[in-house]
Amino acid sequence: MKYIRFSHERDTFYGQVEGETIHVLDRSYLEEGCQRTGQIIPLAGVRLLAPVEPSKIVCIGLNYAKHIVELGHTRHDEPVIFLKPSTALIGPEDVIDHPAMSQQVEYEAELVVVMGKTAKNISVAQAQDYIFGYTCGNDVTARDLQKKDGQWTRCKGFDTFCPIGPWIVPDLEHNNLNIRSLLNGDVKQSSNTRNLLNSVPELISYISQIMTLNPGDLIMTGTPEGVGPMKAGDVITIEIEGIGKLENKVG
Structure with a gap:
């Protein structure tokens, strides 16, 4: 379904x-x-359309070891979290706007968790019961602004910088799914969710200790290695096994 x-x-x-x-x-x-x-x-x-209208989009950074290496970072002891505004959300086939203030807009393929119930201070063991399902996401990032700012609000928060879809799949075994991004049909990222450093239940539990997660809220679980730039006219496709394809054009 x-x-x-x-x-x-x-x-x-x-x-x-x-x-x-x-x-x-x-x-x-x-x-x-x-x-x-x-x-x-x-x-x-x-x-x-984007399959949900979340109250918030919670994102996880640096959650694949090889992606940490390619960005020149080190692994943190706890999950790195940040937020995208709801105005960043778009659906399949919608256009990703390339902001004039950035010269390096990049794709990031991610498994996205859709919350099904209100979650606050839940345990790792309880987390699975609070998930509605899963979808594909693209954590679009202005990489040059990320390096310039040091923090990630501007570089991750532009309008259209959070494509998700095309639908939500419930009851999916999320811990062993192939995940890829393709730029104009060429494979750029290829990994598997078993490589997540912090698992989906661990992320849900951790975030719920900080903020209440509401039904429809999204958790973007991090991207594997292979991120790179997009330009106007490019088509970026995010593929996740068991879910499908999310495709967007860059404007």
Whole structure:
């Protein structure tokens, strides 16, 4: 089962995808009592949107060993966390804007966790019960500004710098998934989520000790090695085994 948020005939809906058809839902799949309306429409006839509207996007930096090496950093004792604003969020096929103040905008393929329940001060053992599902994400980064600023708010927070989608897949074995990025069809990143330094349950538990995680909130779990620049006209594709492909063009 795949869960989507989509636009159809000028309205926004939530749905469950089975094959090439959508079963329209009466409300968000994150709401209790959500049911199918009985309306069925073809998947090909809709525009997919970012599958959730989170209250916050929590991101993890430096969570793959080889990525730490390529950036010239050292591993931290605890997870490195930062936030992206909700205005950075876009969906599949939406355009990533290249800001004029940056000369080096880069892609970062990431597994994204979608929270299903409110989580505060939960244990690692409890964390799995709070997950709704998983999707693909691209932690777009203005690398030159990251080096200039030292902290990551500006370089990670531009509008359109958080593409996610195309849908949410629940009940996925997240700890052994192939993850890739392709720039104009050429493979740039290729790794597996088993290489995460901090696991998904560890991240959820850790973040929940700091801030309350709400249903629909996103956790971007970090990127593997192979990050690199994009320019206007490029097409960046994020592929994660068991989920699918997230594709965006750079404007």
